[in-house]
Amino acid sequence: MSPHTEPTLTSDRPVLEVEGMRIERTDIGAPIVTSLDLQLAAGESIGIVGESGSGKSMSAKALIGLLPEGVVANGTARFDGQNLLGLSERQWRSIRGRQIGMIMQDPFTMLNPVMRCGRILEESLLPERRLSRAERRAEAIRRLAEVGITDESVVERYPFQLSGGMRQRVAIAAALARDPKILIADEPSTALDVVTQREVLALIKRIQAARGMALILITHDLRVAFATCDRIQVLYAGSLVETGRADDVRELPQHPYTQGLLLSEPPADRRVRQLVAIPGSVPSAADVQDRCSFASRCRWAEDVCRDGVPPLAEVGDDRHSRCVRLPEIGAEMATLLSKSEERVVVPAEARSDGALIDVVNIEKVFESGGRTVTAVDDVSISVREGESVGIVGESGSGKTTIARMLVGLESPSGGEIVIDGIPVRSWRALSPRDRRKLRQTVQTVFQDPYSSLNPMRTIGWALKEAITTHDRGGGNVEGRVAELLESVGLSAGYAQRRPSSLSGGERQRVAIARALAVEPRVLICDEPVSALDMSVQAQILNLLQEVRTERGISCLFITHDLSIVRHASEYLYVMHHGKVVESGPTESVLDNPADEYTAQLLNSVPRPEGQWLATGDADEMAATRG
Amino acid sequence: MTGRAILLMIGKRLVALVVLVAILSFLVFSLVHIAPGTAVDAYLGGKPATPELVQLLTERYHLDEPFFTQYWLWLKDALVFDFGESTLTTLPVTDEIGIRLGPSAFLAVYAYVLTMILGVVPGIIAALRQRKLLDRGLVAGAVVALSTPPFVMGILLLYLFAVLVPIFPAAGRGEGFFDQLWHLTLPALALALCVAAFLLRHTRASMINVLDQDYIMFARARGLSWGHVLVRYAFRNALIPVVTVSGALLAFFFAGAVFVEATFSLGGIGELLVQSAQTSDMPMIQALAILIAVLIVLSNLLADLAYVAIDPRIRFEGRSA
Ligand SMILES: Nc1ncnc2c1ncn2[C@@H]1O[C@H](COP(=O)(O)OP(=O)(O)O)[C@@H](O)[C@H]1O
Ligand code: SF4
Ligand SMILES: [Mg+2]
Numbered sequence: 001m002s003p004h005t006e007p008t009l010t011s012d013r014p015v016l017e018v019e020g021m022r023i024e025r026t027d028i029g030a031p032i033v034t035s036l037d038l039q040l041a042a043g044e045s046i047g048i049v050g051e052s053g054s055g056k057s058m059s060a061k062a063l064i065g066l067l068p069e070g071v072v073a074n075g076t077a078r079f080d081g082q083n084l085l086g087l088s089e090r091q092w093r094s095i096r097g098r099q100i101g102m103i104m105q106d107p108f109t110m111l112n113p114v115m116r117c118g119r120i121l122e123e124s125l126l127p128e129r130r131l132s133r134a135e136r137r138a139e140a141i142r143r144l145a146e147v148g149i150t151d152e153s154v155v156e157r158y159p160f161q162l163s164g165g166m167r168q169r170v171a172i173a174a175a176l177a178r179d180p181k182i183l184i185a186d187e188p189s190t191a192l193d194v195v196t197q198r199e200v201l202a203l204i205k206r207i208q209a210a211r212g213m214a215l216i217l218i219t220h221d222l223r224v225a226f227a228t229c230d231r232i233q234v235l236y237a238g239s240l241v242e243t244g245r246a247d248d249v250r251e252l253p254q255h256p257y258t259q260g261l262l263l264s265e266p267p268a269d270r271r272v273r274q275l276v277a278i279p280g281s282v283p284s285a286a287d288v289q290d291r292c293s294f295a296s297r298c299r300w301a302e303d304v305c306r307d308g309v310p311p312l313a314e315v316g317d318d319r320h321s322r323c324v325r326l327p328e329i330g331a332e333m334a335t336l337l338s339k340s341e342e343r344v345v346v347p348a349e350a351r352s353d354g355a356l357i358d359v360v361n362i363e364k365v366f367e368s369g370g371r372t373v374t375a376v377d378d379v380s381i382s383v384r385e386g387e388s389v390g391i392v393g394e395s396g397s398g399k400t401t402i403a404r405m406l407v408g409l410e411s412p413s414g415g416e417i418v419i420d421g422i423p424v425r426s427w428r429a430l431s432p433r434d435r436r437k438l439r440q441t442v443q444t445v446f447q448d449p450y451s452s453l454n455p456m457r458t459i460g461w462a463l464k465e466a467i468t469t470h471d472r473g474g475g476n477v478e479g480r481v482a483e484l485l486e487s488v489g490l491s492a493g494y495a496q497r498r499p500s501s502l503s504g505g506e507r508q509r510v511a512i513a514r515a516l517a518v519e520p521r522v523l524i525c526d527e528p529v530s531a532l533d534m535s536v537q538a539q540i541l542n543l544l545q546e547v548r549t550e551r552g553i554s555c556l557f558i559t560h561d562l563s564i565v566r567h568a569s570e571y572l573y574v575m576h577h578g579k580v581v582e583s584g585p586t587e588s589v590l591d592n593p594a595d596e597y598t599a600q601l602l603n604s605v606p607r608p609e610g611q612w613l614a615t616g617d618a619d620e621m622a623a624t625r626g
Numbered sequence: 627m628t629g630r631a632i633l634l635m636i637g638k639r640l641v642a643l644v645v646l647v648a649i650l651s652f653l654v655f656s657l658v659h660i661a662p663g664t665a666v667d668a669y670l671g672g673k674p675a676t677p678e679l680v681q682l683l684t685e686r687y688h689l690d691e692p693f694f695t696q697y698w699l700w701l702k703d704a705l706v707f708d709f710g711e712s713t714l715t716t717l718p719v720t721d722e723i724g725i726r727l728g729p730s731a732f733l734a735v736y737a738y739v740l741t742m743i744l745g746v747v748p749g750i751i752a753a754l755r756q757r758k759l760l761d762r763g764l765v766a767g768a769v770v771a772l773s774t775p776p777f778v779m780g781i782l783l784l785y786l787f788a789v790l791v792p793i794f795p796a797a798g799r800g801e802g803f804f805d806q807l808w809h810l811t812l813p814a815l816a817l818a819l820c821v822a823a824f825l826l827r828h829t830r831a832s833m834i835n836v837l838d839q840d841y842i843m844f845a846r847a848r849g850l851s852w853g854h855v856l857v858r859y860a861f862r863n864a865l866i867p868v869v870t871v872s873g874a875l876l877a878f879f880f881a882g883a884v885f886v887e888a889t890f891s892l893g894g895i896g897e898l899l900v901q902s903a904q905t906s907d908m909p910m911i912q913a914l915a916i917l918i919a920v921l922i923v924l925s926n927l928l929a930d931l932a933y934v935a936i937d938p939r940i941r942f943e944g945r946s947a
Binding site for chain 2: 061064066069089093095096097098101102103104106109110111112113114115116123124158160171174175177178
């Protein structure tokens, strides 16, 4: 069922109507959410989209009366004739669970670790339904069946004995045990693998339709929202910047931020010339109270944008935007959008001969607690001169282990690694000369740049260290530092700063600069953007692209995200359970997958065009995956 | 962990206990030979060395046999709780200990129970009233109690509740359960307060951490009552780390009561330990060292069993799906 064409359940009177909800800290009065409006009809699904820190979770907590100590919500949230934001704890007891339910992001922390799943479900049932023990158990089993768990033994199991997807299903069943009219789902699939993510979202949608329940889906992923929701509300730094029907927003965003977000995500189905990145990083709600919250990053910003907060103006049928300059810039935005959608065809060149990295039949076995786990199983990979090679796979498929073996953080249990002609099975057995040579050939950029930078030292110090350990010749080190910073888009002044004063994107830039300090020939990037805000990811992807083309260095790009490999690699390896299941030129692998698993991965990428959640037998699959 | 696995764990611990006692017994036995002077001097314990006495001791402890034979013979006796006679009183060591074991055990268990109550309950309350006045008061009180050594606390309590307001006896151990309870209240409090203060802070930190977990919020979002969430969610999870530290306390109270026993003239094991060290009462030292080691191992085993009962993740370790 397409989520957009089924307005039958939607009645006119909204079940929940939020007006001007403001959430702030009581101690310093700083706002977390400056203004949120929302109208939710029965059976409708609304997506609240925003980057981390935009106030999504706080809004959800406010709407279920569980704001943390020291945070208050003002305004109105009308439900069933009462204002939720003014309820006492006692009044909330008749709302929570019965009228409004909530599930949270992390299935690994959401369930009581010392309670069996059956008990969790039983205690969640309505207390006034006086059921016998056996009836309660039968009800728990019925509820599990509703979320696609047919294995009855799950009631006897503890949460830690289940996979993430199963836990999230149990959590959904528990959240729905008192049959609420509204479900608030706060990033319910973010912590899950792509394949499981689709299953869980499909499940939520199916139950929603079956029960006629209203849904508020909170996500940082526009594509997920488009694929699952009727209407979208885009939240940026604590205020709504755009609202509208999902299809309308997707086809023609009416706010520069929404458009920026849309363009900075690489599309999964085609390669584009260059991502249109949003410069800078997300401000805090408190810092942008008196202006357009997006002004510091908007290419169309002018003085009028900083002159007070623009109103959330109606710009079409069921369509609002908080941009004062929309009438002037609308046409330009539309041109930019259509230009960015052009597909570029990458000429299918034959791979060059010179292999910089050659991994042959490599294997890695870990022993833990008497069990052996084969993390990498007979994998062969090569990276040629000047080429960008992608490795894609779900978490746990062995990608990072390969990267760690390539840089000597782990030794393979079998097989051979040759880097630039030097066999590197064991780094310890290498001569110091070879080791130094290797460090100059291969450099890495990891997911979390913070952990690899010394918090006590300045950025300049870290870069100098990288320059001098590899090149004792001296020369103008200060000049080199400035040059490096410049090459990653940072001003020379950053040399004086410490890692803690940098945003995530800036830290990743520094990490890239440090890797470039030795002028490597291969850059290994392990999930380099997955810890970054959506609007910053494109900056880093563009930077990596730029660095590659300018310096002609090769790249081994490791990620779980198919859209990113499509954009960032020419040759692709798909990994599953430690094995390479498919390889070939990226375009042809993704356009015509030969392996079943690759096809499944591709199917899991959120697609707004209709049938994403309906494709495949999501639930049957889940039941067998455990 | 199945019943069998738990039995296996207990079995392993008991084997470890035997090994430990074996090693310890050897060390303790060697003391006699390491101590200054001859082995006979050690067993004389300062008494004049008349030829008859020397002869008697040499026979009693087989001092003319080779070292390992001596050890073997000593060990055989020790296994049936015969550690020889106290050099001080010439009574059998085991009898001397037996007399004092009762009050010491009573005191240790009493102090343990008080510690758990006085540590865990205010710890939970402090966490629930985080940063409020009551919390600050309890934490400040804990700091004071933590920095007051048990014997100072003992004297203070003695002065307050036995002299100034004489509701408890100042000395003696009492007869029968209730009389003992009455007699041992002040010493047990003196012992318990310092450790309870430590436990209070531990419980508070653990509870604050648990209250902040997603599963608490998720339980409340499902409409479960606060009381239910507290009991079934917060307490259970918060007590896991508390149980793990509580194991060492029982043994600690047993041996660590020296000063308090002296302050309240209880004549317990602690006092005996000090006395035997002062008078180089070798057989007594040997017996006490082994007794205390066994107690430490056993009380840790008890704590681990409680841990297994309370935390299913331990029971299923290595078997998760
Ligand atoms: N307990 C708290 N007290 C005060 N501020 C908080 C608290 N928790 C989160 N915040 C602030 O609220 C803002 C919004 O957080 P959140 O709603 O979690 O964002 P999102 O879910 O969109 O990532 C953040 O800037 C964060 O610093
Ligand atoms: S109001 Fe101005 S700064 Fe804000 S989005 Fe519109 S054009 Fe950009
Ligand atoms: Mg959040």
